[in-house]
Amino acid sequence: xxxxxxxxxxxxxxxxxxISFRKRADTDLHYLIGTNGTGKTxxxxxxxxxxxxxxxxxxxxxxxxxxxxxxxxxxMGVGETAEIxxxxxxxxxxxxxxxxxxxxxxxxxxxxxxxxxxxxxxxxFIDENKNAxxxxxxxxxxxxxxxxxxxxxxxxxxxxxxxxTYFKEVVGQNIQHAIFQISQIDLLExxxxxxxxxxxxxxxxxxGKVNPKIEEVRSRxxxxxxxxxxYSERYIECDKQIxxxxxxxxxxxxxLKGIPDIQAIESERQxxxxxxxxxxxxxxxxxxxxxxxxxxxxxxxxMWPALAKSFQIIEEKKVSxxxxxxxxxxxxxxxxxxxxxxxxxxxxxxxxLNHVRKIVDDVKSSSEIAKxxxxxxxxxxxxxxxIINYNQKITEINQNILRSVKDLETISNRREQINSQMxxxxxxxxxxxYKERDRYEELRDQNLKNLGVFELExxxxxxxxxxxxxxxxxELQKEERAKEISNKIKFCDASLKxxxxxxxxxxxxxxxxxxxxxxxxxxxxxxxxxxxENIKILEDYSIKLIHKMGYDCLGSISAGERQMLCSEPQ
Amino acid sequence: MSKIKLNEKIINGIKExxxxxxxxxxxxxxxxxxxxxxxxxxxxxxxYKQKVEKSSSEWGKKNEN
Numbered sequence: 001x002x003x004x005x006x007x008x009x010x011x012x013x014x015x016x017x018x019i020s021f022r023k024r025a026d027t028d029l030h031y032l033i034g035t036n037g038t039g040k041t042x043x044x045x046x047x048x049x050x051x052x053x054x055x056x057x058x059x060x061x062x063x064x065x066x067x068x069x070x071x072x073x074x075x076m077g078v079g080e081t082a083e084i085x086x087x088x089x090x091x092x093x094x095x096x097x098x099x100x101x102x103x104x105x106x107x108x109x110x111x112x113x114x115x116x117x118x119x120x121x122x123x124x125f126i127d128e129n130k131n132a133x134x135x136x137x138x139x140x141x142x143x144x145x146x147x148x149x150x151x152x153x154x155x156x157x158x159x160x161x162x163x164x165t166y167f168k169e170v171v172g173q174n175i176q177h178a179i180f181q182i183s184q185i186d187l188l189e190x191x192x193x194x195x196x197x198x199x200x201x202x203x204x205x206x207x208g209k210v211n212p213k214i215e216e217v218r219s220r221x222x223x224x225x226x227x228x229x230x231y232s233e234r235y236i237e238c239d240k241q242i243x244x245x246x247x248x249x250x251x252x253x254x255x256l257k258g259i260p261d262i263q264a265i266e267s268e269r270q271x272x273x274x275x276x277x278x279x280x281x282x283x284x285x286x287x288x289x290x291x292x293x294x295x296x297x298x299x300x301x302x303m304w305p306a307l308a309k310s311f312q313i314i315e316e317k318k319v320s321x322x323x324x325x326x327x328x329x330x331x332x333x334x335x336x337x338x339x340x341x342x343x344x345x346x347x348x349x350x351x352x353l354n355h356v357r358k359i360v361d362d363v364k365s366s367s368e369i370a371k372x373x374x375x376x377x378x379x380x381x382x383x384x385x386x387i388i389n390y391n392q393k394i395t396e397i398n399q400n401i402l403r404s405v406k407d408l409e410t411i412s413n414r415r416e417q418i419n420s421q422m423x424x425x426x427x428x429x430x431x432x433x434y435k436e437r438d439r440y441e442e443l444r445d446q447n448l449k450n451l452g453v454f455e456l457e458x459x460x461x462x463x464x465x466x467x468x469x470x471x472x473x474x475e476l477q478k479e480e481r482a483k484e485i486s487n488k489i490k491f492c493d494a495s496l497k498x499x500x501x502x503x504x505x506x507x508x509x510x511x512x513x514x515x516x517x518x519x520x521x522x523x524x525x526x527x528x529x530x531x532x533e534n535i536k537i538l539e540d541y542s543i544k545l546i547h548k549m550g551y552d553c554l555g556s557i558s559a560g561e562r563q564m565l566c567s568e569p570q
Numbered sequence: 571m572s573k574i575k576l577n578e579k580i581i582n583g584i585k586e587x588x589x590x591x592x593x594x595x596x597x598x599x600x601x602x603x604x605x606x607x608x609x610x611x612x613x614x615x616x617x618y619k620q621k622v623e624k625s626s627s628e629w630g631k632k633n634e635n
Contacts (some may be wrong), residue, residue, distance in 0.1 A: 498591075
């Protein structure tokens with residue numbers, strides 16, 4: 001059924017309006033677009049008023065105004081009546097029509113006020129014999145309930161400006177509920193299946209009265225089924241909670257998008273602070289250690305250049321064979337004493353004797369120096385070891401100091417970076433969002449665990465149910481007195497299986513069709529089609545929009561895109 | 571017969587899943603019409619009982635044969 005025309009008379013700002021909705025080949029989705037105050041919401045209210053007798057989208061300002069058109073009121077004399085008449089003309093799949101028409105009568109009082117005199121509601125249609133028929137009031141309301149049930153009217157007529165809100169409210173179960181009602185799956189699930197199950201249970205109870213063994217198995221079966229229902233309820237509740245929690249997490253993720261992770265940053269801050277203090281302490285220790293090493297070795301450090309020079313001289317003198325001296329002093333002294341050369345045995349003249357005496361003097365003084373120098377050599381090696389040790393220590397301390405200074409600089413830079421990153425954020429508020437998200441994540445994980453447990457229980461109980469059903473059938477088979485009732489049980493059981501299979505099949509097909517249609521409409525209209533890969537309708541009828549990169553991006557799309565997507569299942 | 575139509579897919583689904591069992595098929599389609607026409611009827615048990623009795627007896631006989 002589709003609305004093909006709406007005629008409004010004397011309703012609020014519409015004195016006379018007649019709007020047709022032509023069907024296009026590619027789509028039958030209609031959008032009313034107009035600037036504020038042009039009557040979009042009033043138009044929506046007019047449809048609701050006609051079908052349900054109320055105005056769910058009325059603004060506070062409009063509530064103050066009479067429902068009857070102001071111009072009409074002005075033209076009315078005292079005691080005169082006028083009526084609001086709204087007609088919603090629809091077209092059925094067989095190209096027949098169904099017209100919903102509401103008339104509200106008003107009278108003008110002597111003080112100029114308007115009183116509501118009463119309503120008539122009528123539905124006109126073509127019956128199976130192609131005759132025009134008409135029903136009114138209660139009977140007419142049944143028609144409305146069947147075609148556009150009040151409980152799910154927002155799926156037929158909705159305020160575009162509020163679509164984004166609907167999207168949040170009308171997820172999962174609500175959509176599923178609406179789809180089930182529209183596609184009549186609810187008839188199978190909530191009426192036929194339930195009622196047949198009740199009938200089956202009663203027949204089984206009746207059979208139990210015939211034979212105690214039957215009653216025993218029946219009672220076990222009933223208990224297993226009760227426990228199964230209990231776990232199913234818990235499973236559904238848990239699943240619902242998971243969905244709600246996930247929704248909350250995604251809302252918080254949305255809020256926190258682009259905002260630094262305060263908790264992580266705060267913990268990094270604390271770590272940096274601790275590290276800074278530790279490093280600073282280390283630096284101070286090393287600097288003190290360095291001072292101590294220098295103080296302890298001050299003398300040797302200061303003397304080291306002179307010592308090194310002396311050592312160099314000794315080495316040089318050793319190389320040049322100056323030390324130890326090569327001249328035999330006793331030989332020369334013997335020459336002077338005997339006044340004769342010990343080599344050629346000739347007597348010495350005075351010049352030669354003086355020369356030998358000079359050599360002896362020179363040798364005497366140089367030997368003394370050489371002796372002193374040689375005496376210095378051993379302690380020098382000790383000093384050298386000390387200075388090497390000193391240098392190693394100082395190098396090591398300096399390296400530590402250098403690294404520490406560098407680390408402190410890095411820590412300070414990161415701290416400054418964090419401070420500038422956090423400038424302008426309300427850290428307390430953000431922190432509370434993070435904490436809230438952590439709590440929800442914990443709750444989700446706990447519920448997921450519970451869900452697994454409930455699912456396992458259900459599987460086990462289903463096995464029990466199958467076993468007891470089989471046992472019960474066998475017992476019934478044996479009992480001749482329960483033959484008739486056994487036949488009814490088998491019949492109900494077989495019928496229930498068909499209902500079950502049919503329901504699942506229709507649910508699957510319906511979901512697939514919605515998914516296909518949503519995809520078609522969305523990708524036909526959406527302006528960023530290259531961004532999105534696919535749309536999926538999950539088993540609970542919630543929507544997943546898949547980004548080209550493969551992730552679910554429903555939370556990050558614009559309000560317009562969300563409205564577009566939301567309008568498709570409707 | 572009501573003007574309110576049943577979802578054709580459900581009717582076809584029932585037919586398909588009955589796998590030729592005309593008694594159950596007829597019984598379930600009858601129940602569907604019953605629910606469409608008398609939604610919320612509080613004396614449904616009576617009506618269901620009668621339908622089950624009638625159909626199960628026919629079903630039993632057919633199966634015996």
